[in-house]
Amino acid sequence: MELFLLFVLYSFFGCVLENIYYYIHHGQYVSKRTLLNLPLCPVYGFAALTLAAADKGIEHNPFMLFVTGFLAVSAVELAFYLVCERAYGIKWWDYSGMRINLMGGVSLYYSVMWGMLNIVFAILVHPYCGAAVHMLSHTAKMYLSLFVGVYLLADLRQTHSELIKYKNGEKSLVAKKFLYLLNNN
Numbered sequence: 615m616e617l618f619l620l621f622v623l624y625s626f627f628g629c630v631l632e633n634i635y636y637y638i639h640h641g642q643y644v645s646k647r648t649l650l651n652l653p654l655c656p657v658y659g660f661a662a663l664t665l666a667a668a669d670k671g672i673e674h675n676p677f678m679l680f681v682t683g684f685l686a687v688s689a690v691e692l693a694f695y696l697v698c699e700r701a702y703g704i705k706w707w708d709y710s711g712m713r714i715n716l717m718g719g720v721s722l723y724y725s726v727m728w729g730m731l732n733i734v735f736a737i738l739v740h741p742y743c744g745a746a747v748h749m750l751s752h753t754a755k756m757y758l759s760l761f762v763g764v765y766l767l768a769d770l771r772q773t774h775s776e777l778i779k780y781k782n783g784e785k786s787l788v789a790k791k792f793l794y795l796l797n798n799n
Contacts, residue, residue: 615755619747620666621659622762627739628658648706650773650791652766657706661690661728662735666744669736676733683732688716688725695719702777704788 632646632655648655664686672678696719698704710718750758780788 615759616747624662625654625656625659628655629653649769651769657694661687679733679736680729684725684729687728688720692719703781
């Protein structure tokens with residue numbers, strides 16, 4: 615239950631981070647998420663949990679945290695990119711215009727950023743978020759996981775359905791909900 619709640623929390627934080635980053639670089643707010651209804655970017659949740667596991671034992675070594683963040687998040691990012699591109703014909707992001715990139719799904723610039731962010735994540739974010747979730751009572755974790763889990767599954771199902779419709783050229787909510795995909799990120 616704790617891992618699931620951390621996944622949801624980090625997916626939400628990732629969505630917030632993505633929206634702030636987009637606003638800073640483009641000067642406008644666009645909802646940058648990967649689910650139709652919930653403000654979540656699951657790729658960030660998976661990346662954060664991967665980092666939490668990979669960072670064990672190296673929390674006090676900034677260089678190793680950087681390397682771990684660089685490699686682990688790049689691997690998660692590339693896997694998510696390829697799965698979404700193959701399954702839905704959609705690129706949630708496209709780094710092919712950047713100088714050093716791997717298949718358009720990973721770029722050296724962002725990999726370096728992930729490495730630096732992992733230092734902050736391992737030292738400041740994860741210890742406090744993990745402790746906060748751990749402090750919740752078993753009953754609270756159970757009900758919260760059940761409530762969020764049911765809603766998340768329903769949203770995942772609807773998102774999947776709409777993305778398949780979009781891929782097949784049918785009328786879909788994708789154009790309305792994920793406008794940034796149609797405008798080259």
